[in-house]
Amino acid sequence: MTTAEDLVKAALDVAHRAYAPYSKFFVGACIKTTSGQLFIGCNVENASYGATLCAEASAIATMVSHGEQHIAEIAIAGLHCNQTIIPCGICLQRIREFSKPSTTLLHLANPQGKFVTYTLEQLQPYSFGPEFLETAK
Template sequence: MPRVIVQKINNDEQIRDFKELGTDAKELIKAAMDARRNAYCPYSNFQVGAAIQTADGSIYTGCNIENGSYPAGICAERTAACKAISDGKRDFVACAVVAQQEKGFTTPCGLCRQFLAEFAQQGDFPLYCTKPGCPPLKVLATTIRDLLPRSFSFLGNK
């Protein structure tokens, strides 16, 4: 049985205080913060960390990895997802993304949104976006479906 991290949040309640989140959500965010420290981003200097929780409670982390051949780079979210998938975990139940952006929160890019939606256990899962800090003060608490309401799928279960 998957651990429930947070119920779906209304649009007007998307910005939350870190201290209001459940223990599992805080753990996921902290794992993403730790992963961010390993980012390889000599071109953009924009460090991103991500953490994905699977239905069995496992947490997989990733960071962005840039390359001189620009398309060869990979986002933090897909790095974490690929680690989970390569371990046989295909049932994502939550994700956290941590990056520093002055005027907003960094959410997954379109490619990552579609990639993550493919592995959403029930067609959706909570997504926490925040800035680095110990602890972060504010968290954008949303869902993958809110960010990508009509994801592309051959599977017909989304």
């Protein structure tokens, strides 16, 4: 059984492999899908800043490329921040695409591995998701 602590540890581990030469803000993420599989990702910066990929996006891309699309939990950790990390707004939207807002858990960690847990709905109480496009068909 994979615990939240395991996910946070994996997020901290992969944060060490982040490519962050510009911001020095090294971030890792570890997704646990509803089927129990784990997928990690780290931020990948670019000299053209707009091309930078967040850790959450990296983990989501890996998850989807492995045929999984349902996030049960995601741990996110930053190495050089002085507080518990918070996902950016774009990543909350990215997570939303593959989540159930009322039950998907986000474990947000500080560099020491101490974390707080929120549902996606707590962090993003009003959000746009795939169901909004159902009536467009």
